[in-house]
Amino acid sequence: MKKEYEIKARDFVRAGKAAIGVQNILKSIGFEQDIIRRVSICAYESEMNVVMHGADGSLLLGVENKEIVLEVRDSGEGIEDIELALKEGYSTASEEHRDMGFGAGMGLPNMKKHSNVFEISSQKGNGTYLRMVFWVNGNRE
Amino acid sequence: MILRVREICDLFNLDVVSGKSNLDREVTGGYCGDLLSDVIANSSAGNVWLTIQGHQNIVAVAALKQISAIIIVNGRSADAETVAKAEEEGISILLSSKSAFEMTCLLGQAGLGK
Numbered sequence: 001m002k003k004e005y006e007i008k009a010r011d012f013v014r015a016g017k018a019a020i021g022v023q024n025i026l027k028s029i030g031f032e033q034d035i036i037r038r039v040s041i042c043a044y045e046s047e048m049n050v051v052m053h054g055a056d057g058s059l060l061l062g063v064e065n066k067e068i069v070l071e072v073r074d075s076g077e078g079i080e081d082i083e084l085a086l087k088e089g090y091s092t093a094s095e096e097h098r099d100m101g102f103g104a105g106m107g108l109p110n111m112k113k114h115s116n117v118f119e120i121s122s123q124k125g126n127g128t129y130l131r132m133v134f135w136v137n138g139n140r141e
Numbered sequence: 142m143i144l145r146v147r148e149i150c151d152l153f154n155l156d157v158v159s160g161k162s163n164l165d166r167e168v169t170g171g172y173c174g175d176l177l178s179d180v181i182a183n184s185s186a187g188n189v190w191l192t193i194q195g196h197q198n199i200v201a202v203a204a205l206k207q208i209s210a211i212i213i214v215n216g217r218s219a220d221a222e223t224v225a226k227a228e229e230e231g232i233s234i235l236l237s238s239k240s241a242f243e244m245t246c247l248l249g250q251a252g253l254g255k
Contacts, residue, residue, distance in 0.1 A: 013222065016201020020230075023205055033186075040205045041181050048177075048198075101194045106178035114182075 001025075005059045007050040009076065012100075015051045018059045019043035025061065026068070035134055038114040039068055042132050045107045046072040052097050053077060054128065066137070070115075072130040079122040086112060086120075142252035144168045146210040146233050149189065152251055153237065153244070155212065159224045160233030166209040170254045173241045177202050184208060189248070191241045195219045200226040208232070214241045 003025060005018035022043040026036045043059060050057040050072065057074030079085045085092075086108050093103025112118045117133035147164035150157055157164070169187035174180040175194055184190060186207035192199060195217050203211050210233040213219055219227070219234050227234050237244050248254070 012197060013226075015198060016205070020201060020204055044181055044201065044205055045178065100196050100198055101175050101177040101192075102198075104176040104178045106176070106182065110178055110182050 001063050003061045005047075005061075007047055007054070007057045007059055007072075007074070009051060009055050009057075009074075011051060015048060016044060018047045022059070022061050022070070025063070029063065031068070031136070035068065035136060039070065039134050041114045042070055042111045042134075045110050046070065046130055046132075048102065049107055049128075050074040050076070052093060052102060057127075066135065067116075068134040068136065070130070070132045070134075072132075073127065075127040078124045078126050078128055079120075080124045082120055082122060142255050144248075144251065144253055146189070146235075149210070149212075149248070149251075149253075150235055153239075153247060155235040155237050158219050158234045158236060159227035160210070160231055163231050163233050164210075166233070168209045168253060171245065171248055172208075173245060181206060189253075191244055193217050193241070195223055197222040197226050199223065200230055200232055203227075203232045204230045210235055212237050212244060214239060214244050 023040045054074030054076030060071040062069035088109045089105040091103040091105035097103050115132035116135045119131040122128040146166050168189045172184035172188045173191045175192050181202050184206050190208045190211045193215050195213050212235045214237050216238040
């Protein structure tokens, strides 16, 4: 099954709704707690990145027999140096976002850590595409 | 020791600003943090979450992590949008004039996490 969520840039009222929606679907299907926890962390972090840094974007959940896939796209400012952005502690969050508890420089590292496959492509000025895969039985068969 | 949210409110005289119908939730431990990425990665279901953050983004984090209740410490308050969103998600938000450290010590003395 697939389910797509629209994400609006700077819409902190709806922020988190996509991640909560993803979690509810995975719970209703009956996945194990650990994989739900990992997908939820990644869905939340990626959704918040679009809200904070992106122009509008989308989060697509794909559920198959052996894997859960999250694809997140936005048409925002893009990432100039992906390697640097993946370093824990590096952040380009604004002062306003830091005041709200974002900008720890943990977003992308959290996603990388909690997914089994983590792919990112981005160009400055051309948006960002993220694809994360979670193996349902802990290993790929 | 497991406490219920209601017992924590009564023991420490905390103001409940949202989620009054969910005070029977069990609290199995706690987590302190003001960085949302830290809390989303490291808190556990059933935790009470102590933070100085009162803006609406705390609600989605608490909902996603099945946090039993949020305690906003240091005499800070929750924004009106936060309360409205917390009501919608069924998240209890409690207010304390104490610091996160003081509140954590008190919860420990009450037996939480032991």
